[in-house]
Amino acid sequence: MHCRSFWPVSWPCFLLHRETSKIVVMSNHWILPGNPIFPARTLEETQYFLAELEACTTQEELAKVVIRYVEPFGATNVLVGTMPQIGATKRQQIGHILINAWPNDWSARYFSQNYVFKDPTITLVREGLESFFWNEDEVVGLRSGMRVMGEAKEFGLAEGFTMTLPSLGPEHVGFSIAGERLELSPENKKNLALVANFAVYRALRIRHTQQNSSVLKLTAREREVLQLAAEGWKERQIASRLGITDHAIDKYMRSCREKLGSRNTNHAIALALRKGLIS
Known part of the structure; x- marks a missing residue:
């Protein structure tokens, strides 16, 4: 096992098993009506997914790996992006997306209604709040976002969890997962932070590579x-x-x-x- 540093020293350093990456088979759980049990992601499993993320070469591949990682938590969707400037056009807002596995119909409504500047999760990421569930007081207390969050439920985004992450630039990155019902233990949130940071790093590197190749064209x-x-x-x-x-x-x-x-x-x-x- 060896450690490779991919970003500034203030970011986590990931330990990857190159030779013996293994998937841990999670034990079966009895699921009681009204009280679902979501299995945890072990550190060994998390390391396996980090290795998968490293092998990704497109944003679409990154989205598929992240979705598979968060599925045991009840999440069915993920959206990752840098924060657009106030007054950014719809096209410019879309350009800030790094990883997109959000419902297409919701995305269409979201951008057509210019919700990015009313969305409480965007506001809190801009402010640098480390992480939060969408039902916490910081979110529901923002009146401007009540309509946005209410409409999101119509598209299967009933519960969500957002993290504020660093990027290679001055702006913050928002990393959100959502689904009908989420269950995230403290240990799962800790491991998810590792995956989220590395996924953001890979997305930024992929964008940089694409940008360089396109600039030449x-x-x-x-x-x-x-x-x-x-x-x-x-x-x-x-x-x-x-x-x-x-x-x-x-x-x-x-x-x-x-x-x-x-x-x-x-x-x-x-x-x-x-x-x-x-x-």
């Missing part, structure tokens, strides 16, 4: 055109501002879509925001 003019499109400019307006033809703008946008592997312009903008190519 997009030209300065393509990034400029995509930035203006993200700010709401129409193609004809962009052409007028840059002093080039509509046909040239169409060509730049088509090139951006192809290089980013996107379905349409909105998807290209979302991917560019997520990769940090535009702001």
Whole structure:
């Protein structure tokens, strides 16, 4: 067993069994009606999941591993992201997401209603509250968030738990898990913190790698055109501002879509925001 440090010394250092990673088979539990028993995650199991996270190369792979880790706690969804600035557009808000396994319909409503600036969990992460369940006084006491949290229940996010984590930059990262009913012991919360910190680190590294590879693909003019499109400019307006033809703008946008592997312009903008190519 050896220790590898992946981030500043103030972050946890993880111990990984490289040669003998083993999955611990949890014992069977009798589950009584109305009183579910959620099994604990042992430290050895947690180390196994850390090794799995290290092997991930995409955000989608990270989300699948984290979901499998938190399922015994009753969680069915996870969302991880840095905090957007006040006044950020919908596209910019989406660009702050690092790991996304949230209900699609809820995400659509959440961003269309601009709930990010009313969400009490976002407020508390900004303030640096270390961790909290969504039913604690700090959350329910914020009136602005009552509607947000109430609507979240309609999408299977009845109970949740959020941690505030450091990032490689000045902003905090919010790590949230949710489901119909959560059960987290102090030991499980401690082990979850290890997984959460490492998942955030891997997500940031994956984004950095993608950003570097994409920067080499997009030209300065393509990034400029995509930035203006993200700010709401129409193609004809962009052409007028840059002093080039509509046909040239169409060509730049088509090139951006192809290089980013996107379905349409909105998807290209979302991917560019997520990769940090535009702001």
